[in-house]
Amino acid sequence: xxxxxxxxxxxxxxxxxxxxxxxxxxxxxxxxxxxxxxxxxxxxxxxxxxxxxxxxxxxxxxxxxxxxxxxxxxxxxxxxxxxxxxxxxxxxxxxxxxxxxxxxxxxxxxxxxxxxxxxxxxxxxxxxxxxxxxxxxxxxxxxxxxxxxxxxxxxxxxxxxxxxxxxxxxxxxxxxxxxxxxxxxxxxxxxxxxxxxxxxxxxxxxxxxxxxxxxxxxxxxxxxxxxxxxxxxxxxxxxxxxxxxxxxxxxxxxxxxxxxxxxxxxxxxxxxxxxxxxxxxxxxxxxxxxxxxxxxxxxxxxxxxxxxxxxxxxxxxxxxxx
Numbered sequence: 001x002x003x004x005x006x007x008x009x010x011x012x013x014x015x016x017x018x019x020x021x022x023x024x025x026x027x028x029x030x031x032x033x034x035x036x037x038x039x040x041x042x043x044x045x046x047x048x049x050x051x052x053x054x055x056x057x058x059x060x061x062x063x064x065x066x067x068x069x070x071x072x073x074x075x076x077x078x079x080x081x082x083x084x085x086x087x088x089x090x091x092x093x094x095x096x097x098x099x100x101x102x103x104x105x106x107x108x109x110x111x112x113x114x115x116x117x118x119x120x121x122x123x124x125x126x127x128x129x130x131x132x133x134x135x136x137x138x139x140x141x142x143x144x145x146x147x148x149x150x151x152x153x154x155x156x157x158x159x160x161x162x163x164x165x166x167x168x169x170x171x172x173x174x175x176x177x178x179x180x181x182x183x184x185x186x187x188x189x190x191x192x193x194x195x196x197x198x199x200x201x202x203x204x205x206x207x208x209x210x211x212x213x214x215x216x217x218x219x220x221x222x223x224x225x226x227x228x229x230x231x232x233x234x235x236x237x238x239x240x241x242x243x244x245x246x247x248x249x250x251x252x253x254x255x256x257x258x259x260x261x262x263x264x265x266x267x268x269x270x271x272x273x274x275x276x277x278x279x280x281x282x283x284x285x286x287x288x289x290x291x292x293x294x295x296x297x298x299x300x301x302x303x304x305x306x307x308x309x310x311x312x313x314x315x316x317x318x319x320x321x322x
Contacts, residue, residue, distance in 0.1 A: 008071035008212040015065060015205060049153035049191045056149055057198040060142030064209055067135065071212045078102040078219050085227040101128065102220050106228060113232040121229065125221055132213055143206050150195015 077100040084092030093103045105124065112119050 006075045008068045011208040012068050046190055050194045053149045053194045056142050060139055063138050071216050074101055074216055082223050105220055109228050147199045150192055153191030
């Protein structure tokens, strides 16, 4: 899975280290750098050409840093969305930015599912890749034109040097033209060096940017495959698997019911045994003992006392417990 991989943050860290390293080098070798870029009679043209190359380089790097920062935020949003999906939240995108690519993918998948259509993940991935490629137009332009700008500066400088050479051949006093030739050759060298160095640095960070983009898009596709589609799509195989899981659950429930039924049968047998024991105890007790217990319980007089009384008096004694 590429969800936990995030090279955008490390690329930004490398850019910061590169800027610090470049600043230190310029400070240490500032005299030699100034001499290299300001020597010759046509130093103004050399400065303009080198300034154009450096301006293109800085413009591309600035755009690259902005894109990397956006990729860092996109990756963090993707990780949070995956956590919410794993927790089965009712609305996992409620607390996320609606402009995030992963959130837009989640909403697109659920919108297609609501329409009753099958989700074509390949089409969604191609569309997302095309949209992200369109965002890198300026960076690709700088990457393609940077080395050509160096070539252009070299050609212009050499052309000026050739003009000085032709003037030298046609004039007996060629000290001034010699300075033009030397200045043109120096500008050609400086523009070539600037273009090569800037192109090498920019090409490295451009490849790192592409790696970050690929990792982000791969993470979105992994999240779609593993966490979004299984919750809404139901193929023939998934339905069969779901029915199999239900069958296993029903079998476990039937086993539990059979166990409970056995417990009830055992409890009924024990209750029947207790009733039988009670009947046997009652049968083993004589009627006289039962009558004596009843008299004692209701506080009735003995039978000998009642035999000497009239029926009305017996009834009164029994009714008033005399």
